Amino acid sequence: MAKQTILVVDDEKDLLDLIEYNLRKEGFNVLKAENGEEGIAMAKEHSPDLVLLDIMMPKMDGLQAVEVMRKDAELKRIPIILLTARSDEKTEVEGLNKGSDDYITKPISTTKLISRIKAVLRRFDEKEEATNILEVHNITIDRDRYIVYKDGEEFHLPRKEFELLFFLASRKGKVLDRQTLLNKVWGDNIYVVDRTVDVHVRKIREKLGDHYIETVKGVGYRFKE
Structure with a gap:
């Protein structure tokens, strides 16, 4: 099973290092950023499974970062947890209304923090798994039966x-790099090369047409909106 990646965004370096250490012990990959702008850029580049976000940071605070992510086609599906020293109800309500999936106040034990992270990831995974039939453009993708329908014609x-x-x-409209696709589809314990993704995309295009999956030069692929 592929390791899940957590992006931790906080301007307290000691806290960043502590959270990174404990998340890695639990088997997660960890990315770190020290302000909202850097966090947004890293989320776009690496497509993490969850973002853990402080509120009070330089350049762009956490509430602004949540707002930006929820309006961005590439980032809006990523679950977000706000981790902050601000415990007032007004800020918590604002954070949840802007689109965060959980709101945690500091200080919190690393054990409880990891438990909350896993709970949000489980909810997100269950929601994703509930979507077993996708209808996009003129094709239907049935994950229960492993059949694709295009204009009524079956493709196996x-x-x-x-x-x-x-x-x-x-993840329609979201740019996904080759490494992310390899990790999510093949798993990070399986050794395959970037070229594997290209070959599979080419075969899909040969069967369904080349106007569904777009190549983003130097990055990876995107399913067209």
């Missing part, structure tokens, strides 16, 4: 081609 794709198509289509 090999398993990895199907899973790659479903993963891209379920």
Whole structure:
């Protein structure tokens, strides 16, 4: 199973290092940023599974960062937890209304923090798994039966081609780099090269047409909106 990646954004370096250490012990990959602007840029580049976000930071605070992410086609699906020293109800309500998935006040034990992170990830995974039939453009992707329908015609794709198509289509409009696709579709314990993704995309295009999956030069692929 692929390791999940957590992006931690906080301007307290000691806290960043502590959270990173404990998340890595739990088997997560960890990315770190020290302000909202840097966090947004890293989220766009690496497509993490969850963002843990402080509120009071330089350049762009956490509430602004949540707002930017929820309006961005590439980032709006990523779950966000606000971790902050601000415990007033007004700020908590504002953070949740802007689109964060949880609001945690400091100080909190690392054990409880990791438990809350796992709970949000579980909710997100369950919501994703509930979507077993996708209808995009003129195709229907049925994950229960591993069948793709295009204008009523059935297509039976090999398993990895199907899973790659479903993963891209379920994140329509989001640019996904090759490494992310390899980790999510093949798993990070399986050794395959970037070229594997290109070959599978080419085969999908040969069967369904080349106007669904767009190549983003130097980055990866995006399922067109």
